[in-house]
Amino acid sequence: MSIFTWFDERLELKKFKARFLVKTFPTHPTFLLGELALYSFVTLVVTGVFLGLLYEPSTRMVSLFGSMVPSAYASVVKIDVLPLGMIIRRIHHWSAMLMIAAVLAHLMRIYFTSAYRKPREINWLVGLGLLGMSLLAAFTGYLLPFSQFSVTATSIAFYVAKSVPWVGDWISRLLFAGEFPSEGTVSRFFFMHVMLIPAALAGLISLHMLVLVKQKHTEPRSNKNRKEAQGGRRLIGIPVWPEQSVISLSFYLFFLSLVSLMATYIPLNPIETYGPPSPGTPVMRPDWYFLPVYGFLKLIPGDLSFSVLGGKITPETMGGVIFPGFLSLAAALIPFLDQWKEPQHYIVxxxxxxxxxxxxxxxxxxxxxxxxxxxxxxxxxxxxxxxxxxxxxxxxxxxxxxxxxxxxxxxxxxxxxx
Ligand code: HEM
Known part of the structure; x- marks a missing residue:
């Protein structure tokens, strides 16, 4: 008896194959952008497990090369000198960056081809949730090395959280465990970074895929005539097994090669150069995906503030809360403003x-x-x-x-x- 038959007798694999592995996948390469985001997430989880086993989420002072430094900082310096430690840390970092780039490129593909139209509004909204969670994952990861750079970068977000009218103090206490940087901030960020946010991402990705399987992909308008000639099958493309799986696996191997090359040749912010937190403030800029918010904050005059219903609106509120809030709302409304009565299955x-x-x-x-x-x-x-x-x-x-x-x-x- 073959191993497949042994499993089939217990799990009805043939039925699963007949139901799901024959699903059709479009052949256009831009449909691989969503997969690229998925691969980055998988790579982040695998490398994150390695880093999480060695990282110490605490600000307890320990001795490192003769000086006293927070143990979070010391544990990251030690990861860097372990065999494979530095490269895995870099793969984690560059995968995070590629994930955000892939999610944005995927979003642009959906927007510019109007693949968000009825009935895909739900997946558009779930996708926006995924983008928000990916950014939160990157943001909480920033602080973990607890270097001078991390602390300066995160303190901007602390003042933004504090500036939310009426509930700012409560939000900043919830996220930062008190004032920043405080004893509890690192462990709270670690919990969010390795548990809460990955769980939310995994849940949202599963929901995204379930909705996709139910609604099927959009397809090029040029398929319309071919489909009618074939008797009107809903989607033209290749089956998940074996064609699409082979393409996906090759694409994942390509992704791994790219990210390994980046990890080999492009260094991270060297935490040893910035050192542990100290009273001085280094000149720093956030990574590219936070630059629009950072730039917007820089444009608002520092003394521009006013009150609304007893709540104070400061430059931090305008740049860090109202600006991204407005962008998110505008994005969420797109499928509802570009509304269609009939379901749209062809991209434009x-x-x-x-x-x-x-x-x-x-x-x-x-x-x-x-x-x-x-x-x-x-x-x-x-x-x-x-x-x-x-x-x-x-x-x-x-x-x-x-x-x-x-x-x-x-x-x-x-x-x-x-
Ligand atoms: C972690 C983030 C994300 C992952 C892993 C992901 C994954 C995927 C995958 C694998 C597909 C099928 C292939 C494709 O159509 O490209 C897909 C489709 C889709 N995604 Fe995403 N996605 C993410 C974020 C987003 C975002 C930010 C949006 C938009 C705001 C979005 C909206 C959609 C829509 C509407 C579809 C259906 C497209 C169609 O039928 O043509 N997704 N997603």
């Missing part, structure tokens, strides 16, 4: 929908400009001038993209309701 060519594509282009330029504002000290531009650029550049990008696409659409006689 971005060149055929001038309004939404140019809106996306304008939003992209706006985020890049706010990120550039994070470098205002190096750009030799005053905050007032930079604010004008941040407002004007997206409008110009929107106007140019819209005009060009409208001209293209008219010339080709394309009529798409968008």
């Amino acid at each position: 060519n971005p060149l055929h929908r001038p309004f939404m594509t140019s809106l996306g282009a304008g939003a992209g330029v706006f985020l890049c400009m706010t990120a550039a504002a994070g470098y205002i000290d190096l750009l030799h531009v005053t905050p007032a001038k930079m604010t004008i650029y941040v407002i004007l550049a997206p409008l110009v990008a929107w106007g140019i993209t819209y005009t060009l696409l409208e001209r293209y659409r008219r010339k080709r006689g394309i009529h798409v309701k968008t």
